[in-house]
Amino acid sequence: MPHSSGGGSHGGGFHGGSGFRGGRTGGGVNRSHISTRPFAGAHKYYYYDRNRIKYLYSDGTYDNQTLKVSFIIAILAFLSIFAGIMLPFLSELNNEKIDSQFDVGIVIEDNANVLGDTDEIYEAFEAFYEETGIVPSLVTLNKSSWVDTYGSSFKKCAYDAYVYRFTDEYHWLIVYSVDDNNAENFVWEGMQGVNTDPVLTQGATEAFGKRLHRNFESSEYSVDEAVVEAFNYFTPRVLRGFIDSQSWGLVLFMLALFVFCIVGFVLAIVRTDKLKGAKLWQQGYREISCEDCGRACIVGVDRECRFCGAQVPRH
Numbered sequence: 001m002p003h004s005s006g007g008g009s010h011g012g013g014f015h016g017g018s019g020f021r022g023g024r025t026g027g028g029v030n031r032s033h034i035s036t037r038p039f040a041g042a043h044k045y046y047y048y049d050r051n052r053i054k055y056l057y058s059d060g061t062y063d064n065q066t067l068k069v070s071f072i073i074a075i076l077a078f079l080s081i082f083a084g085i086m087l088p089f090l091s092e093l094n095n096e097k098i099d100s101q102f103d104v105g106i107v108i109e110d111n112a113n114v115l116g117d118t119d120e121i122y123e124a125f126e127a128f129y130e131e132t133g134i135v136p137s138l139v140t141l142n143k144s145s146w147v148d149t150y151g152s153s154f155k156k157c158a159y160d161a162y163v164y165r166f167t168d169e170y171h172w173l174i175v176y177s178v179d180d181n182n183a184e185n186f187v188w189e190g191m192q193g194v195n196t197d198p199v200l201t202q203g204a205t206e207a208f209g210k211r212l213h214r215n216f217e218s219s220e221y222s223v224d225e226a227v228v229e230a231f232n233y234f235t236p237r238v239l240r241g242f243i244d245s246q247s248w249g250l251v252l253f254m255l256a257l258f259v260f261c262i263v264g265f266v267l268a269i270v271r272t273d274k275l276k277g278a279k280l281w282q283q284g285y286r287e288i289s290c291e292d293c294g295r296a297c298i299v300g301v302d303r304e305c306r307f308c309g310a311q312v313p314r315h
């Protein structure tokens with residue numbers, strides 16, 4: 001069964017062919033917690049910072065080397081998760097020509113009489129077929145010929161136009177309809193056979209459809225020129241592949257998350273570096289101001305002031 005490859009209507013913009021697919025998994029990194037405020041289960045540490053004594057609270061033991069190693073492991077883990085998530089999108093890239101097995105024939109059918117030069121369309125379609133193995137076709141309709149049967153469901157009309165003409169799944173049919181008395185007012189829909197899916201991916205049909213729709217809306221192009229321009233743009237790029245807009249959002253999200261994690265790790269390392277010189281605060285320690293110079297000393301640690309050498313009380 002063919003399915004929509006996207007379409008649009010005059011003034012209504014382009015709509016994509018099918019829904020979202022794909023998913024993602026999250027990764028987490030466990031680490032011990034360091035804080036400048038006390039918290040449950042934390043040990044208190046102290047270190048000298050110029051004139052002052054500073055405190056840190058932590059529920060783990062710190063060893064900078066271990067942290068750096070776990071940092072590297074976490075980056076590698078994250079990269080592999082990243083690659084895993086990106087793989088389905090990368091599979092949309094660098095596609096191979098489809099073996100359509102039999103030459104099923106290009107159809108150009110101008111029922112609405114809106115196509116000027118069909119030779120150029122034929123040429124563009126041939127080039128696309130040579131490149132991809134997919135057989136593009138174009139049918140134009142007057143609105144009056146289908147509106148009684150299909151009402152507002154032009155997509156259904158395009159579907160029937162496909163299955164009426166083709167029994168294979170290698171065609172890509174673009175159905176373009178105009179109002180009988182107002183050629184400006186158009187609606188179009190692409191229908192692709194399922195065997196075209198590996199090449200006509202969501203990203204590819206979205207890129208093509210947006211361009212074609214823009215051409216249809218533009219006063220610069222006639223209908224046939226719009227189609228030819230879009231195919232001439234699309235054909236040399238289609239096998240390289242396109243990533244669709246939703247996937248781009250995910251790619252950017254993952255990159256942002258990646259940068260966020262790296263910044264987090266760097267901050268953690270910087271913070272742990274501080275702790276390298278920190279010592280465990282023992283019971284009975286007490287911070288006092290030096291009687292002579294007023295700077296901070298610790299009773300139980302400092303025998304004499306680190307600045308002026310004055311005696312620090314033992315208790």
Ligand SMILES: [Zn+2]
Pocket residue numbers: 290291292293294295305306307308309310
């Ligand atoms: Zn002193």
